[in-house]
Amino acid sequence: xxxxAVDFGDKRTGLAICDAAEMLxxxxxxxxxxxxxxxxxxxxxxxxNEHVEGFVVGLPLHMDGSQHGRAFQTRQWGDRLVEQSGKPxxxxxxxxxxxxxxxxxxxxxLTRKGxxxxxxxxxxxxxxxxxxxxxxxxxxxxKQPEHIQIFSQxxxxxxxxxxxxxxxxxxxxxxxxxFSAALSGGKTPVMFFxxxxxxxxxxxxxxxxxxxxxxxxRFVPSDSPxxxxxxxxEHLISKVPIPDENVFRIKTEKSDVSAVANDYxxxxxxxxxxxxxxxxxxxxxxxGLGQDGxxxxxxxxxLAVWIxxxxxxxxxxxxxxxxxxxxxxPVLQNARQIxxxxxxxxxxxxxxxxxxxxxxxxxYPVFVLWPVLNKIVWLLDQPAASLIGGWS
Ligand code: 6PG
Numbered sequence: 001x002x003x004x005a006v007d008f009g010d011k012r013t014g015l016a017i018c019d020a021a022e023m024l025x026x027x028x029x030x031x032x033x034x035x036x037x038x039x040x041x042x043x044x045x046x047x048x049n050e051h052v053e054g055f056v057v058g059l060p061l062h063m064d065g066s067q068h069g070r071a072f073q074t075r076q077w078g079d080r081l082v083e084q085s086g087k088p089x090x091x092x093x094x095x096x097x098x099x100x101x102x103x104x105x106x107x108x109x110l111t112r113k114g115x116x117x118x119x120x121x122x123x124x125x126x127x128x129x130x131x132x133x134x135x136x137x138x139x140x141x142x143k144q145p146e147h148i149q150i151f152s153q154x155x156x157x158x159x160x161x162x163x164x165x166x167x168x169x170x171x172x173x174x175x176x177x178x179f180s181a182a183l184s185g186g187k188t189p190v191m192f193f194x195x196x197x198x199x200x201x202x203x204x205x206x207x208x209x210x211x212x213x214x215x216x217x218r219f220v221p222s223d224s225p226x227x228x229x230x231x232x233x234e235h236l237i238s239k240v241p242i243p244d245e246n247v248f249r250i251k252t253e254k255s256d257v258s259a260v261a262n263d264y265x266x267x268x269x270x271x272x273x274x275x276x277x278x279x280x281x282x283x284x285x286x287x288g289l290g291q292d293g294x295x296x297x298x299x300x301x302x303l304a305v306w307i308x309x310x311x312x313x314x315x316x317x318x319x320x321x322x323x324x325x326x327x328x329x330p331v332l333q334n335a336r337q338i339x340x341x342x343x344x345x346x347x348x349x350x351x352x353x354x355x356x357x358x359x360x361x362x363x364y365p366v367f368v369l370w371p372v373l374n375k376i377v378w379l380l381d382q383p384a385a386s387l388i389g390g391w392s
Contacts (some may be wrong), residue, residue, distance in 0.1 A: 004028070004052040005128035006043060006081070007094060007120060008074055013039050014120030016128045017050055024129055027121035036077060044085045054087050054362075058094030058127040065093070072277030075309030082306045088362055089306050092131035097123040142356050143370060148378040150385040154191060154343055157381045161341055162195035164377065165284060166202050168337055172283040173209045180272075181284040182213040182327065184296065185228025188288035188341050193235035204241040211271070212242065215285060215332070216297040217250035219257045219323040226322060227252070250325050257323045261314040264325060268311050279311060285335040289342050291350050293364025297326035305329070305365045329361075329368035338369065338376045345383040352387035 001022065007014040015028040031042045047055070057078045060070050078089045101122040151157035165181065172179040183189065196202075202210070212232070220226045229249040237247060248271060250264045272280035287295045297315045298305045304315045308330050315324045332338065342351060350364075359367040369376060 001053050002051060003054050003056055003090075003128065003131075004043070004047050004050065005056045005058065005092075005124040005131070007058045007097065007124040007127055008039075008077055009120060010034055012117060012120045013043070014122070014124035015043065015046065016121060016125035017052065018128055018132060022132050022135075024125060024132070027118075027125040030117045030120045032117070036080075040077070040080055040084060043081065047085060047087070052087070055081055055085070055089045056092050056128055056131045057081070057089055058097060058124065059091045060094055063095065067277065069275075069277040072309060077309075079307050079309040082303050086303065089308075090131060091308070092127045092134070094123070094127050096130075097126040100126045139360065140358050143359060143373060144355050145376060145378050146374055147376065148380065148385075150380050150382060152382045154381050155195075157343055157379060158191035158195040159199055161192040161286070161339065161379050162200040164339055164379070165192075165196055165286070166200035166206075168284045169202060169206060169210055172336075173206060178209050178211065179206075179283050180211045180213065180280075181286070182215045182282045182335070183228070183232055183286055184215045184288045184341075185218070185231055186288045186290075188343065189231065189286065190235055191343075192286070192341055193232060197236050197239035202240070207240050207242045208246070210242060211246045211248065212237070213248045213268070213282065214250050215287060215295075216324055216326040217252060217260075219252055219260065219325065222249060222252060252325075257314040257316065257325060261310075261312040261325045265310060265312040268331075279331050279334040282331075282335040283337065285332055285338045287332070287338065287340050289340060289347060289350060289354075289366060291346060293350055293354060293366050295340075295366045295369070296332060297324035298329060298361075298365035298368060299324075300363070300365055305361050305368065333369065333372045336375075338372070340376055340378045342378070342384045343381040345386070347380075347384040348387040351380065351384055355388055 002020050003018050005016040011034050013031045017025045017028045019025045031039050033039050059074055062068055082089050101119050104122055169179040214228055217228050218226050222229050248267060252260055254260045268280050274280055292300050302315055304313045304326055307313045307328050310328055311331050313326055313328050315326055317323050354364055354366055359370040361367040
């Protein structure tokens with residue numbers, strides 16, 4: 001894959017390119033401007049000339065690896081690159097790039113300005129090199145899940161999912177006084193919701209401390225049978241003593257799906273009390289798996305898969321299906337616990353595929369979770385798990 005690395009800077013943005021065989025071709029170019037729109041246009045123009053298929057953006061992080069405002073801003077620039085180029089953006093830690101670039105820098109007679117400029121391009125090359133190394137080590141072989149449970153009866157599967165939720169809720173309430181969960185839609189959660197309402201043994205006191213959010217929502221009125229909120233209301237919310245003010249549905253009443261996404265992002269920031277550059281920490285996120293490898297509404301081939309500088313995103317899916325609003329990949333990754341709820345024979349092929357392939361989110365969006373694979377619990381019924389015997 002031909003990739004371009006971008007080391008965004010306030011005055012100079014360094015670029016590097018690798019060839020299709022993923023050998024570093026060269027430190028490539030430096031764009032000298034502090035106008036980010038112009039900079040992005042130039043990057044896209046050069047990428048088109050060079051037939052680049054995707055970008056690697058250097059992410060400035062704290063020394064402990066945590067994100068700060070500057071890193072979030074870089075992600076927002078990355079989102080603009082995604083939206084304007086239509087190409088994937090991967091991120092690579094840039095903390096060591098400047099000093100490594102200094103070491104790699106060839107001796108020569110350059111002015112201070114010329115040296116600075118050259119260093120930026122070399123720094124981009126270092127970012128690209130380390131991303132390619134990471135890819136060689138981790139992305140080119142299948143990685144298999146650690147916590148997987150298979151149930152022979154669908155009723156046992158539903159009860160286990162409900163028990164998992166209830167246990168996580170009791171634990172969070174004991175430790176922090178509150179439990180925040182994000183629910184998915186589709187057909188999968190019906191039996192889980194029923195079991196949660198009827199069998200999980202959560203008390204009225206527990207429900208007072210449980211907050212419900214949604215992983216994604218279709219852009220339909222909340223009383224439509226296509227609405228994920230409607231499904232949860234029918235099978236769960238109407239049957240349990242959860243106070244109305246603890247239910248944070250994605251409000252689809254606005255006329256534009258982007259406005260709905262923005263509104264939900266603002267709600268999350270307020271309720272979780274987080275800064276503009278922070279992601280909320282859900283205690284529990286329940287996800288289904290689409291037969292095309294999607295989770296939430298990170299649908300294959302949509303830009304939503306690559307957006308990381310926002311908490312929510314509007315996915316324009318018409319005419320293939322309904323437009324949707326989804327949590328973005330970093331919000332899902334940031335949850336304390338992620339539970340993949342999968343049942344039915346029709347999921348067997350995709351389950352086998354994702355456990356045996358190179359984890360590229362461009363192929364199956366569920367792979368955005370592979371950096372946090374160790375915190376995912378997989379609950380499968382026998383038919384869904386029936387083809388995974390042949391793990392390589
Ligand atoms: C939705 C989702 C979606 C779902 C999968 C699985 O609104 O459709 O939240 O991500 O979990 O598409 O769908 P099924 O459960 O219908 O197979």
